[in-house]
Amino acid sequence: MVFPVSREPRIQCDVVRGTGPALLVHGGAWDIPPEEREAHETGALAAARLGLGSLRGGASALDTVEAVVTLLEDDPALNAGTGSVLNRRGEAVLDASIMDGEDLRVGGVAAVRTIRNPVRVARRVIEATRQVLLAGPGAEEFAREQGFEALRPEELVVPREVERLRDHQARRRAAVPGDTVGAVAIDGAGRIAAAGSTGGTLNKRPGRVGDTPLPGAGLYADSRVGGVACTGWGEGIARLSMARAVLARMEGGQDPADAARELLAACWSRLGGTAGLLIVTPDARLVTAWSTPRMARGWAHGGMETPAAAA
Ligand code: GLY
Numbered sequence: 001m002v003f004p005v006s007r008e009p010r011i012q013c014d015v016v017r018g019t020g021p022a023l024l025v026h027g028g029a030w031d032i033p034p035e036e037r038e039a040h041e042t043g044a045l046a047a048a049r050l051g052l053g054s055l056r057g058g059a060s061a062l063d064t065v066e067a068v069v070t071l072l073e074d075d076p077a078l079n080a081g082t083g084s085v086l087n088r089r090g091e092a093v094l095d096a097s098i099m100d101g102e103d104l105r106v107g108g109v110a111a112v113r114t115i116r117n118p119v120r121v122a123r124r125v126i127e128a129t130r131q132v133l134l135a136g137p138g139a140e141e142f143a144r145e146q147g148f149e150a151l152r153p154e155e156l157v158v159p160r161e162v163e164r165l166r167d168h169q170a171r172r173r174a175a176v177p178g179d180t181v182g183a184v185a186i187d188g189a190g191r192i193a194a195a196g197s198t199g200g201t202l203n204k205r206p207g208r209v210g211d212t213p214l215p216g217a218g219l220y221a222d223s224r225v226g227g228v229a230c231t232g233w234g235e236g237i238a239r240l241s242m243a244r245a246v247l248a249r250m251e252g253g254q255d256p257a258d259a260a261r262e263l264l265a266a267c268w269s270r271l272g273g274t275a276g277l278l279i280v281t282p283d284a285r286l287v288t289a290w291s292t293p294r295m296a297r298g299w300a301h302g303g304m305e306t307p308a309a310a311a
Pocket of ligand 1: 211
């Protein structure tokens with residue numbers, strides 16, 4: 001459950017001092033049920049492996065986070081792309097964004113239903129438009145213009161989520177995914193980028209858009225300061241401008257792990273919710289922090305032989 005939370009949550013934090021290039025990925029922060037944990041960890045590990053290979057091969061941080069989030073969107077275990085949670089009407093409705101910390105270009109799509117990989121269309125928003133965020137039918141029309149295949153919306157829906165929605169609507173089960181997928185990377189040239197993608201919240205109101213496509217809320221990247229990707233309760237993350245707020249604290253000299261803890265503490269004490277976030281710094285420190293019971297995450301850097309993951 002991400003909101004409301006009745007007891008003060010425990011904030012957990014991992015810090016890895018890496019050597020570049022490096023990346024962090026996540027597969028969502030929530031009370032991941034035991035039967036879903038292995039699939040979440042496997043998905044995060046595969047994404048970290050792909051990302052490290054991409055960075056070691058000389059790809060940019062921006063290309064790498066796009067490729068990593070595409071892989072996570074295609075993983076039906078996770079709440080993004082195929083396998084997303086369903087809204088009140090039983091529809092998978094997706095949000096995604098991507099940001100280049102070199103020149104602060106950012107692109108997003110919101111409330112789309114006929115796109116297999118929204119993060120790839122978000123990248124096209126950066127490359128082919130002067131806009132930041134395209135929503136609904138306009139975003140889908142843009143995707144067609146850019147040559148993306150029109151998906152039948154039901155192709156994104158998996159039986160597990162039909163059952164989860166049915167159980168939730170019948171109030172038979174309490175676990176509510178506050179899930180997203182995301183990645184933050186720094187490449188060999190010191191460029192930082194971030195990306196995220198989500199089906200949003202279970203049983204959401206039609207038209208609801210969360211934090212994931214909102215720059216400053218669900219993600220932010222500035223190669224001079226760091227990159228952040230958030231997951232969890234989107235309304236709380238948006239109200240706190242969580243990603244940019246973390247970076248503002250880091251600009252002021254605060255340690256990234258302390259900044260993350262402060263924002264997660266405020267999310268609970270001021271708003272009553274929980275979240276998780278990834279931070280990558282210009283000196284390749286990898287910080288993961290979460291106030292949810294669990295967070296699926298993977299990490300890798302130039303000094304590691306193989307990537308690692310946990311859920
Ligand atoms: N963090 C994903 C959402 O609330 O939409």
